[in-house]
Amino acid sequence: MTMSKSTPHNLTWHREPASEPLDANEDTLALVRSMVKDGQRTALVDTLKKWDPVDVMQMLTRLRLKHARKLFQWLPADPSIKVIAELRPEFRAILLQEATLEQFRDILAELDPEDASEILNEFPEDVAEELAQRLPDVETLASRQIYADDSAGRIMARKFVALPETCTVEHAIAQIRDEAKRIRKIFTVYVLDASNHLVGTVEVGKLLLAPTQKHLADIMNRDFIAVSADTDQEEVLRLARKKDMRTVPVLDRDGHLVGRVTPKQLTRIASEEAAEDMLLMSGVSSEAKADDTVFRIVRGRLPWLLTGLIGSSIAATVVGSFEDQLAAAAILAAFIPVTMSMAGNAGLQASAVAVQGLATGAIWTGDLFYRLFKELLAALCNGAIAGVILACLVMAVSLVFPIEAPHRLALATSLSLLTVTTLAAMVGATMPIVLDKIGIDPAMAIGVFITSSNDILGVLIFFLMATAFYLG
Structure with missing residues (x-):
């Protein structure tokens, strides 16, 4: 060289x-x-x-x-x-x-x-x-x-403006001007009681429009959310989005104000969590980096790959257990990838929506059953449409190639597609919520777990339907 x-x-x-x-x-x-x-x-x-x-x-x-x-x-x-x-x-x-x-x-x-x-x-x-x-x-x-x-x-910033509730608007504005050089961006003034506990917040815009002799206690917002210093940053982001807050106050164990999570930090958290969820959904460790060594890459990805291998092996075992059915009607093998693909896609779609809803706080306990009911109806509709299309394709192909009992094959495949799509969507919609309830990152539900479970479920249902309606 x-x-x-x-x-x-x-x-x-x-x-x-x-x-x-x-x-x-x-x-x-x-x-x-x-x-x-x-x-x-x-x-x-x-x-x-x-x-x-x-x-x-x-x-x-x-x-x-x-x-x-x-x-x-x-x-x-x-x-x-x-x-x-x-x-x-x-x-x-x-x-x-x-x-x-x-x-x-x-x-x-x-x-x-x-x-x-x-x-x-x-x-x-x-x-x-x-x-x-x-x-x-x-x-x-x-x-x-x-x-x-x-x-x-x-992650909190320790620079903030905190004033007693007896402070006047005029004095508060003067204090903000004094702090302007030390704190680059001030969005909220925090109001403290005599014991230095946080009792309210006042947005700067509201402060500028209020009469100068008013006290902060008269104009402050008492319906605010504060987090403890030990709160996970993902939960901070969820609360900020839920209440549409630009900054989030942080309290110590005694309830005293010690900092604030700024808009810059909230944006960074959102970016980090999105990147982490993307990695988890792809079956990659959330700690993976572009410059990882070979050992770190293997250590981060191998467990997920082995999990997928176990799921695929179980699905293969299920297929093998229906060896007699395949020997009796080899054409059934052509529909295995169709069924598994539909199950995986339906599960991933439903779980992606559930994970997004949990991350943004859009899923509330009160409307949980309503959301699941909507997922059920949507899955039934999607499955029915896909099943009808597949049945039509089977009948069309039977006009060109000889297929034994095409009507029964069309019925079996369309019913299996309807059932698989519906069940896979319900699994995908519920698994992230269950994981979230037990303290596991719901993004882990997407990818390996959803795909593997729905593959197993899909082939099992397909062969049961084929046995009952086509070979029976």
Whole structure:
């Protein structure tokens, strides 16, 4: 492989096995060393940002220490943070010299505490602790670590405007102006009683329109929702959507206001939960990332694949148990994929709607049976239409190819399609709700579980119908 200094974009790296350097990477190492010596920072960094962090890590450990340190200092926070995560502790200790830690400290010090805390979570624990001690808001960052990941306490902003209920509108507006530089966006003023407990909220727009001598107690909204610092972020998002709240106040165990979940955080939560649900619905672990190692990919996906394998094996066993029926009428085998496909699709459609309703809070306990009744009627209609179409196709094909007792075959297949579609839709509509009630993410119902269960149900019903109406 021949490379020149004028073509840094040709830098490539071949992933090396453990403790086994590859000769194919020697030209790349020579060119990187030359670019570091010549100070070609922009060209080299632009290229390395496109590399996988594991490859950058391997390349750094093959360079001389002074070159590796200099290059690492050139790298921006991303991907250098991911590179640190891949380094073994002994390499990390050598690479992270004082200047590098100070470089990261300067970057994090410019961020809001909640953003800095989120980035620190990407660092290995030892590096995160070292950096946290160097930051000006070390106490704020440390207090966040007492809360669980994905909790309201971990993501909340600690900057807010809270005033006593005896405060006048005029004074409240003046206070907002004073806080404007410290808090970039103020949507809600929180009202406290004499014991510093949250008793109401006042939107800024309502405050500006109220008479200046009115007290906050006279205009505040007493029908508000607050969450504890231990509340899961998904539940925070659900409550915010249910009450159409732009910000959500967060209380400690004593009922005192300690923070607020901002619109920015609510948007981020919605994006994260949507991405997580998409992964779960695809049968992939919610912790999966694009730059995962092969081991992590296998560990995250194999359990779901094995679950699907078990379901498929059971479905195959069901088919095998009807061997005599298949031997008597081989044409039945042609309808097995049709039945399984319809069952899977009907179940996935119903479960997707149920998961979305649970995520947005649209499904209430009071109208649960009404929703299930609607799903039942819709499934009956869909199944009946699909069954009639399939029956017509069977009769049409019988005019071209000889089929024994086509009327009975059309009846058996159409009835099985009606039954399978209806039952699969009801399973898909109820399973996410049941999982949600027992504390399991309902998105897990979609994909492997719904598909496998409905495959088994579908083939069983199909052969029972075929035995009763076609072979009987």
